[in-house]
Amino acid sequence: MFNYTLRRLLFAIPTLLVISFIIFALLDLAPNDPTxxxxxxxxxxxxxxxxxxxxxxxxxxxxxxxxxxxxxINEPLNLLEKMTGWQIGDGSRMRILSWATRSPVVxxxxxxxxxxxxxxxxxxxxxVIISIPIGVISAxxxxxxxxxxxxxxSMVGFSVPTFFTGVVLIVxxxxxxxxxxxxxxxxxxxxDFASLMFQIKQMALxxxxxxxxxxxQIARFVRASMLDNxxxxxxxxxxxxxxxxxxxxxxxxxxxxxxxxVTVIALGVPTxxxxxxxxxxIFRVNGLGQLLITAIQGADIPLVQTLTFIFAVxxxxxxxxxxxxxxxxxxxxxxx
Amino acid sequence: MKKLTVFLASTAAALALAGTAANAERATDGDLKILFxxxxxxxxxxxxxxxxxxxxxxxxxxxxxxxxxxxxLTPWLVTEIPTVDNGxxxxxxxxxxxxxxxxxxxxxxxxxxxxxxxxxxxYCTAPDxxxxxxxxYEGVKSVxxxxxxxxxxxxxxxxxxxxxxxxxxxxxIIQKAQFKDCVGAKAPGCTSANFGPxxxxxxxxxxxxxxxxxxxxxxxxYRDAAKPAFASVTLKGGGDAPSAARAVLETGEFDYAWxxxxxxxVLATMIAKGKGKIExxxxxxxxxxxxxxxxPDPALGDKxxxxxxxxxxxxxDPAVRKALSMAIDREVIDEVGxxxxxxxxxxxxxxxxxxxxTTNDWCLKQDIDGxxxxxxxxxxxxxxxxxxxxDGVKLSFLYQTSTNSVRQGTQALVKDWWQQIGVxxxxxxxxxxVFFGGDPASPDTFQKFYADVEMYTNNFDGTDPEKYLAExxxxxxxxxxxxxxxxxxxxxxxPDYDKIVAELAKTGDLAKRAELAKKANDMLTAExxxxxxxxxxxxxxxxxxxxxxxxxxxxxxxWNAADWSRKK
Numbered sequence: 001m002f003n004y005t006l007r008r009l010l011f012a013i014p015t016l017l018v019i020s021f022i023i024f025a026l027l028d029l030a031p032n033d034p035t036x037x038x039x040x041x042x043x044x045x046x047x048x049x050x051x052x053x054x055x056x057x058x059x060x061x062x063x064x065x066x067x068x069x070x071x072x073i074n075e076p077l078n079l080l081e082k083m084t085g086w087q088i089g090d091g092s093r094m095r096i097l098s099w100a101t102r103s104p105v106v107x108x109x110x111x112x113x114x115x116x117x118x119x120x121x122x123x124x125x126x127x128v129i130i131s132i133p134i135g136v137i138s139a140x141x142x143x144x145x146x147x148x149x150x151x152x153x154s155m156v157g158f159s160v161p162t163f164f165t166g167v168v169l170i171v172x173x174x175x176x177x178x179x180x181x182x183x184x185x186x187x188x189x190x191x192d193f194a195s196l197m198f199q200i201k202q203m204a205l206x207x208x209x210x211x212x213x214x215x216x217q218i219a220r221f222v223r224a225s226m227l228d229n230x231x232x233x234x235x236x237x238x239x240x241x242x243x244x245x246x247x248x249x250x251x252x253x254x255x256x257x258x259x260x261x262v263t264v265i266a267l268g269v270p271t272x273x274x275x276x277x278x279x280x281x282i283f284r285v286n287g288l289g290q291l292l293i294t295a296i297q298g299a300d301i302p303l304v305q306t307l308t309f310i311f312a313v314x315x316x317x318x319x320x321x322x323x324x325x326x327x328x329x330x331x332x333x334x335x336x
Numbered sequence: 337m338k339k340l341t342v343f344l345a346s347t348a349a350a351l352a353l354a355g356t357a358a359n360a361e362r363a364t365d366g367d368l369k370i371l372f373x374x375x376x377x378x379x380x381x382x383x384x385x386x387x388x389x390x391x392x393x394x395x396x397x398x399x400x401x402x403x404x405x406x407x408x409l410t411p412w413l414v415t416e417i418p419t420v421d422n423g424x425x426x427x428x429x430x431x432x433x434x435x436x437x438x439x440x441x442x443x444x445x446x447x448x449x450x451x452x453x454x455x456x457x458x459y460c461t462a463p464d465x466x467x468x469x470x471x472x473y474e475g476v477k478s479v480x481x482x483x484x485x486x487x488x489x490x491x492x493x494x495x496x497x498x499x500x501x502x503x504x505x506x507x508x509i510i511q512k513a514q515f516k517d518c519v520g521a522k523a524p525g526c527t528s529a530n531f532g533p534x535x536x537x538x539x540x541x542x543x544x545x546x547x548x549x550x551x552x553x554x555x556x557x558y559r560d561a562a563k564p565a566f567a568s569v570t571l572k573g574g575g576d577a578p579s580a581a582r583a584v585l586e587t588g589e590f591d592y593a594w595x596x597x598x599x600x601x602v603l604a605t606m607i608a609k610g611k612g613k614i615e616x617x618x619x620x621x622x623x624x625x626x627x628x629x630x631x632p633d634p635a636l637g638d639k640x641x642x643x644x645x646x647x648x649x650x651x652x653d654p655a656v657r658k659a660l661s662m663a664i665d666r667e668v669i670d671e672v673g674x675x676x677x678x679x680x681x682x683x684x685x686x687x688x689x690x691x692x693x694t695t696n697d698w699c700l701k702q703d704i705d706g707x708x709x710x711x712x713x714x715x716x717x718x719x720x721x722x723x724x725x726x727d728g729v730k731l732s733f734l735y736q737t738s739t740n741s742v743r744q745g746t747q748a749l750v751k752d753w754w755q756q757i758g759v760x761x762x763x764x765x766x767x768x769x770v771f772f773g774g775d776p777a778s779p780d781t782f783q784k785f786y787a788d789v790e791m792y793t794n795n796f797d798g799t800d801p802e803k804y805l806a807e808x809x810x811x812x813x814x815x816x817x818x819x820x821x822x823x824x825x826x827x828x829x830x831p832d833y834d835k836i837v838a839e840l841a842k843t844g845d846l847a848k849r850a851e852l853a854k855k856a857n858d859m860l861t862a863e864x865x866x867x868x869x870x871x872x873x874x875x876x877x878x879x880x881x882x883x884x885x886x887x888x889x890x891x892x893x894x895w896n897a898a899d900w901s902r903k904k
Contacts (some may be wrong), residue, residue: 009387033773033792038468040772040794044783044821046470052387053466055519076573084902099383100377102524103531111545170579175586182587183371183572186548284574286548294375294547294574299769328667335854 005324012316020071021310023305024064030073032299053118058137066307070096075106098303100295105306108291114274115186116287123207124272132258134215135222137266139230140249150219157216166209166282169328173205184285205264206283210276214268221264225257232256259329266322270314343410363554363567365902368882370894371593373580375547375573380530381508383523385468388583391594392571394892395552396443396535397508398432399500400453403890405617405705407799408512409499409686413437413448413509413536417499420616420844428492429844434502442511450481453502455512457489462520472500472507472797484500496844497800504832505892507700526605527901538898539563548573558898565884565901577600584877587614592885593877594893597742600675610634611878616677616873619889620804621795623678625735625867627651627660627748627829632734632786635820638853641827643786649729655714656731657864659790660825662710665702670870671744672749681871688789690846692847695862707757708734716758724758732760733788738768752797761789775794775819785825792871799890802849805856806837808865828865 034054035047055063074093074276095208096105138147149152174182182200190196229235230243230253284290288307295303358732376392378384400418404410409417415435418424425432457479460467477492479501489501501507510535518526532541536559538553552569570591580593585606596603596614601778603614629652631645639645643872650656666680681698685691716724716731724731735751737743747763754761766780771792780788796804806812807823810831814822833856840852874889884900887893 029776031773031775032767032769034776035385036769036771036773039387040792041471041797042385043471044774046468048819048821049470049811050466050468053464053524074499097524098546102378102380102383103527103546108546112548170582174589175582178587181576181589183583185572186545187543187551187570236621282579284572286545286574288554290375290574291547298377299770300771328669 008320020309021153023165027301027305030059034299037298096302096306098300100298100300105303110277110287112291115285117208119285120276123210124214126211127218131215131219132222134219136226139226140221146276154216154220157212162209162213163278166279169205184283186286206279206285209279220263225260229257229302262325263322266318269318272313345779363418365565368566368569369590370571370575371579371583371590373575376550377547378530379533382467391892391894394505394894395539395897396537396541397533398537399504399508400502402504404768405771405886405888407890425498426858428682429496431488431490432498433622434487438485440536440559442534442555444534445553445557448536449484450487452509452512453487454479456509459519463551464521465523469506472889475500495693497802503530506797531597539569544864563898581877583880591879592880596877598876612877614877615887616875617887617889618873620791621872622684622868623793623872625789625791625869626789626826627657628785656709659707659710661867662703663705663757669746673745674870677873677875682861683868684860684868686871688799690850691853693858695858704756718758723760735761736764736787737791738771739765801853809834826865831860
């Protein structure tokens, strides 16, 4: 197992290098421009100077190598310095600067992480907690009223887009009932009970929207996986031996059914970090998803490049974690 | 006796001041909540140039003089507007001398001096700095301090409209002490200065989260002891225009939302809730359809839309250009797409008042029959498919614009009207960041104009149209030779027009300038360089609890935020 993990990690390095090059090349070929959103009153020669000041007048490979140096050497060193307080070299390294804000990209990402983890992460956690019992009951009582309703809600939650559910919730709960705010306050700090209540209130709507979406997906998966196992021979054997029904269900069937579900959940974790672009925009949560979409719209290439590459790293990593988990959970699967 | 009057006058002024101070006190009205659906990226407008950055920074940093809501130049950090009459502008128009208000302090308590003004010029004109507002300092030879409160700006040649450098929200003064190590290539590295410029304005940046939210507090050293009324400002960003309008007009969570480009009927239902209103300020934005004077035929390859391609086979006929304009019902476009935020126009210079021409107002009334007759007379005959043609040239046009629901609505309307006069059109839209991106390698930019007609909005900064009218000069035509840079997008070229603009640059008298500008404006519309459609305003949503807002299209919309207060 250890050898396998090590081998996979080593394989990941060339994969990620190729990914970083493809992302960089694609962004470079894309026809938008960082001065595209500026008012037309700014004359062309000034635009040219702005582009030059961003380093856009350099050849493609120089810019790519510069980004590699900044991402793989300068930024980790900088992080190390910050965490340990050591001074490595003279400390004046070129960091990756966003073109729109002219500030270090990594600082922007660190600033955005809390709200994304809170809102998107919490909704993912809730979805996992809610969807497993729903999936189990739906499968055990297949075609019952509970299963029918569960199937209906899952279908609705899965097929109705978040930009619709989000706006519907705002119209009902913010405009009409005025229970929850429609704009997320990223400056809010939880210090006492009242501020905690406000935090819960402002998180409520975006979390509900995302939980509905994630729950539908995972619950369907749990149900399908449970149904596969309920018809296995070992279930019949257990029943014939007189094992209690809830032990059959929760110990034998559920444990076996969760093997593929855990994989699916692990593979979904990177999407927490990439944020929920649409939901974050609607509620102005301004997390990583909103950061990415504004960067794409404004052709802020260093920011898009760094963000998408970090997502790529997370996806590769969680794929590996899912594979390893599979091996640990299922004794039938051995990689060595 | 004279001394006595001065004494009396100053006592009266002091009493009056005390009077207002009793009514209003600084920082007593709580938090002002502003919503910019395009989030603010930096608070240094010299490094960005975007409207949102200019507006958000205008709460902290200020220019020497700015335009008020009528477009009149108003002294801001100076005692008066220099003119030739008061001796502030040299008779030969080669220099302008500003007298700074005495006693103005930066928010950190240090005095505001002529050195800061000089530094601002040096900062923006430093090589490799990529200053977005460099055009404001064009033609400035030197800036020098005659004494700590007097600044003299000398121009390289006579400048008949000398109010550009240090005037308006695009050109605010930054503090030398804060930015002195951030000049040129070092500018982007100064993150803390760029994210929190020290200013003379009513508010001070407390915290800035880029692309998200800015928090300001009242400036303790602001020059008017009774202002600002608000203790703090929260400027939130993100989302889209309709939901921003909802946050002010329906849920009442915010006091002010900028740039409400929302369909008129959607806004109307929100306003009906009675929590706020939409106010529109009209500046100089005109939505227009540019006609391509060169041939954009794809068969010409790299030559298309350049001089080598030759004139446009159909649009070279003045009758076609005029008929295309006659067929359009601007009232309907306005009603469907703009509502209160637009009015039909036939001018490319739609404001200020002294520049408004009425010569081409025939275009305000749709005349399909007239357009048909004009084309018939010019020899364009309808074929079996209903499309007019002459000598093998069909009146069939590629009509492109940027992706935007209002623009696509307008395209559909215009296509229908042109159909009625036997003109076919193919509609196309390009993402705004590509269309306006100016990437010379992209075939889809508005500068390359690989289409027959294209639609977008343009305007000019401030109130003087001289630089704007110079965009239609023959030598400003974009071409491969100049890397497709150049603002004469329609590729219009007329030596007589060039002469008028040259004369305008040499005229100092305002009435004469207005006359020449009108002549140039009339010429462009009459000859069909473009088809002006809508004079666009800037609509903003304002809560009913907010007092003192004075919508201004000539400067930052937040220009008088010091005077804003909460209605009691």
